[in-house]
Amino acid sequence: MEKLIIKGPGRIRGSLTVSGSKNTALMLMSGALLAPGRTRLTNVPLLRDVSTFSQVLRVVGADVRVDETTGAIDIDASNLTSCEAPYELVKKMRASFYMLGTLLGRFGQARVSLPGGCAWGPRPVDLHLAGLKALGAEIELDHGYVVAKAKGGRLTGGAFRFEKSSVGATANVMLAAVLARGTTCLDNVAIEPDVIELGLSLVKMGARIEGLGTHSLEIEGVDALTATELENCPDRIELGTFMIAAAMAGAPGEPVRINRGRPDQLGDAFAQALLDTGATIEFADDHVLVEAPDQLRATSIVTGVYPGFPTDLQAQWVVMLTQATGTATVRDPIYPDRFAHIPELVRLGATAGVSGDSATISGPTPLTGANVMSTDLRASVSLLMAGIVATGETHVLRVYHLDRGYERIEEKLKKAGVNIRRERYDEFAQPVPHLFER
Ligand code: EPU
DSSP states (O other): OEEEEEEESOOBOSEEEOOBOHHHHHHHHHHHTTSSSEEEEESOOOOHHHHHHHHHHHHTTOEEEEETTTTEEEEEOTTOOOOEEOHHHHTTOGGGGHHHHHHHHHHSEEEEEOOOOBTTBOOOOHHHHHHHHHTTEEEEEETTEEEEEEGGGSOOOOEEEOSSOOHHHHHHHHHHHTTSSSEEEEESOOOOHHHHHHHHHHHHTTOEEEOTTSSEEEEEOOSOOOOOEEEOOBOHHHHHHHHHHHHHHBBTTBOEEEESOOGGGTOHHHHHHHHHTTOEEEEOSSEEEEEOOSSOBOOOEEBOSTTSBOGGGHHHHHHHHTTSBEEEEEEOSSSTTOOTHHHHHHHTTOEEEEETTEEEEEEOOOOBOOEEEOOSHHHHHHHHHHHHHSBEEEEEEOTHHHHTTOTTHHHHHHHTTOEEEEEEOOTTOOOOOOOSOO
16 A cells, blocks of 8 residues: 655645546546547546546446546547446445436436445435436336336436435436436536536537526436537645645745636635635636735634535645634534544644534644544545644555545645655554563
8 A cells, every 4th residue: 555754844835736626527527428429528637536437437338548648538438338337336436326317318227336335424325316216217226236217218307306405416417317308407406616517518518408506407308419528627625725735834925826726616615714714815817826824813614515615625624723723613514424534633633522513623733743544535635734734754544545536646745845755555564563672
């Protein structure tokens, strides 16, 4: 396995550049399967999740070619041969569940493994299934698989209200609805930028979708979509991660420049909270400048659906709070158990605890380097950030979690002055016991 070793305390100086969005890319890759022909996706980050999902696409017969020099992916979905997304791949990545809506839409049938839970508890798919049923799918569970069939071979469309806002369920149902025979009316849809980008791309392929950007969509099914070139947007969570890192580890008086992000996709709650810490933010057309204050102020946040504070930035915020003056809470009602980073941060010296769906963090606390374990993508980037401000070496183990979602992050941080390196290690190597001290 690999780990990242960060030697701190360090400062972030100069600039950082945001890659293409992971979560949007996965949706666009699903969308590409709806059109026979070759879709070219540009600005796709070369990440583990993207290569896992490429495998899922290949398993159903798509020809997927990744150009590693340009970050473009060509997906030829002319000759799909299977309607099944197997457990071995779906278990690696929840977004593979988009195959359900996609294959149902294109072929009127699908067999997709249930994704199961994840490191921070159960992640149900009831809304995905209920939405697809409302469009005319018959759904059965068979040995861990969802088997879905459209009555009469093609979905009819229908009306559905999402009881709770869900990014994934909205995307899955949209992917199915665009090729249905009839019209679909969806209510209380998620309006996260990933969903809007998917909608805009489907429209570019010939889909008829009204209401993008609002909580109600009307989708008039069409007979076929046309493969075309689609540009992926920048990763808003990477942008937010860099903005928090700059506010925490930047040098006062030396703003960090973050290139190629789309700050409008972050939502107002995040920018306001960052300003409340005392950080200065300047938005320009093609970059954002973030300047660390002399001393950060503790600022509480509650995660929410867009434009609320993103749950995917909660762990990074917690790390920043260890360096802020005062006590603040971080409440995550979207994923109430998403706090695996807290005990690891406590091992570095943080004063923090969890109760129910909230963490309380007091600071500023000097952190000291230690071995820490990544448990999921956002927790692992938060530990890396803690390593930047901690004194001594922090070893972030199981870095494969980080590689799922942050493209070339150590290279980017190294250029910005962080002392960071990657090493292989043997997770199961036993320390030699010193039974007899001499
Ligand atoms: N939910 C249900 N039933 C469902 C689906 C969701 O109750 O059928 C609940 C969830 O348990 C959660 C809430 O609805 O409490 C919102 O979940 P959502 O469906 O919006 O999440 P998701 O689509 O599974 C995506 C991102 C996550 C991100 C969330 C929230 C992808 C691949 N994943 O997940 O990203 O945290 O939206 O914004 O797009 C990450 O990138 O690290 C990540 C986990």
